[in-house]
Amino acid sequence: MLMAAVMERPTAEARARSGVTRIAHVDVLHDMHEAEPVWRALEAEVLTPYQRFDFLAQWQEQVGTREGLQPCIVIARDADRQPLMLLPLAAGQENGVRVARFMGGKHVTFNMPLLRRDFAAAATPDDLEALLDGLRNKPVNIDVLAFARQPERWRDLTNPMALLPSQTAVNDCPLMTITPGATPAERISNSFRRRLKGKERKLQALPGYRYHLLDSDADIQRTLDWFFVVKPQRMAAQKLPNVFADPGVEEFLRAACMTRLPNGTRAIKIHSIECDSEIIAIFAGVADNSRFSMMFNTYTMSESARYSPGLILMRDIIDHYAEHGYTSLDLGIGSDDYKRLFCKSDEPIFDSFLALTAIGKLAAIGMSSLTHAKRMVKHTPALMQLAQMLRGALHR
Numbered sequence: 001m002l003m004a005a006v007m008e009r010p011t012a013e014a015r016a017r018s019g020v021t022r023i024a025h026v027d028v029l030h031d032m033h034e035a036e037p038v039w040r041a042l043e044a045e046v047l048t049p050y051q052r053f054d055f056l057a058q059w060q061e062q063v064g065t066r067e068g069l070q071p072c073i074v075i076a077r078d079a080d081r082q083p084l085m086l087l088p089l090a091a092g093q094e095n096g097v098r099v100a101r102f103m104g105g106k107h108v109t110f111n112m113p114l115l116r117r118d119f120a121a122a123a124t125p126d127d128l129e130a131l132l133d134g135l136r137n138k139p140v141n142i143d144v145l146a147f148a149r150q151p152e153r154w155r156d157l158t159n160p161m162a163l164l165p166s167q168t169a170v171n172d173c174p175l176m177t178i179t180p181g182a183t184p185a186e187r188i189s190n191s192f193r194r195r196l197k198g199k200e201r202k203l204q205a206l207p208g209y210r211y212h213l214l215d216s217d218a219d220i221q222r223t224l225d226w227f228f229v230v231k232p233q234r235m236a237a238q239k240l241p242n243v244f245a246d247p248g249v250e251e252f253l254r255a256a257c258m259t260r261l262p263n264g265t266r267a268i269k270i271h272s273i274e275c276d277s278e279i280i281a282i283f284a285g286v287a288d289n290s291r292f293s294m295m296f297n298t299y300t301m302s303e304s305a306r307y308s309p310g311l312i313l314m315r316d317i318i319d320h321y322a323e324h325g326y327t328s329l330d331l332g333i334g335s336d337d338y339k340r341l342f343c344k345s346d347e348p349i350f351d352s353f354l355a356l357t358a359i360g361k362l363a364a365i366g367m368s369s370l371t372h373a374k375r376m377v378k379h380t381p382a383l384m385q386l387a388q389m390l391r392g393a394l395h396r
Contacts, residue, residue, distance in 0.1 A: 021126045022119060024079040026134025028072055032057050035073040038083045042114035048154055049286035049293060050110050054259050055267045056088050056103045062252035063105060064090050072100050072140060076131050084119040085131075085160070091142055097363040098143045106243065107252070109173060109293055109332050110151050110349070112159055123160035136356050143360030144353060146367055149173075149333065152348040155290055166350040170374045171333045174343030178322050178329065187318055188342070196315055199307040206304070208276030211316045213269060220257050223270055226279045231298045244296075253296070257284065268295060271320070273313050278302060281309035283317055285332075292321045294332045314342055 029035045039053045049055070060071055069090035076085045091100040102111035135142065149169050152162050178187060185193070203209055214220050228250055232242045244250055259267040270284045281299035285292055299310045321329060330347055331339040351371055353364035
């Protein structure tokens, strides 16, 4: 149902009938570093790679601050004040309404709290309602919580946020499941591999042709310099707006690609194929020890583009992570044709719009209706074709 994603405050009678909740305290912090100790402790429990402190601290500094967004880091605690979950939110004014969203904006594929594992496994609707009540009783000046692109599950656990009213997200997220011990042909068919190998032979003739995962500062800097020149040209050719030109976005991506996590790897990992004379293609994304999730990519404007370098690189990345024991890989939001060559299913994701005030209730209804309409357009070929024609006309 369309309005299922909009949540109002329950009546006193309904609350009186509710069960016991583990959430006894709700704190809201507005300083990233004040929240850091709890944040890092929960990173050892349950989270997606997009909610790491090192990743979102760079986003808030480079993008959130420029957009006038204030950190609103929500920490739910038990009766002993031990943290159960942390929601990394940022709040700002939108059309006269104060809205809190997950940090990371449109460059993040998945939004989810950091969760203590035992709490995530046993959370109830009463726990989630206690969280909302705690926010309503705080002077946080938030009218509505707009939580987009939440995964229904993460690895072996159901996302507790799915216990709240929700609706299917606007876009799909193509997903590839990697079976442990599967042969290369089970991941990517032999016929497809042969096709890619035939194309790759043309590239292998180039001096110094290679695939690698970038690690040195010099390689990362050089590759990003190339990306921020080539990607706008690619987007212009597709009549798409250059989202990387938004204030602070380039600075954020550069900083996150350079940032090392506590385990020594980069917060954003860049895979590339190149030769001595040029970078041919790149894919960049975030990873834990189970999932690689693609964030951005592009490929050369030279003649080498004729040989499907993006598909060749995607094959290399899949084989790389399969050999390192990963069990899944996603290619980000959107069902582009090339994604379906590798990903045969979708990650179930949902949106929620949760009112905390009376004006927030109206805003939540509007947001829910708008996202429902967007999904209908995206999944109705005739409407999508019309939308693409209009977009093309606007960008001429």
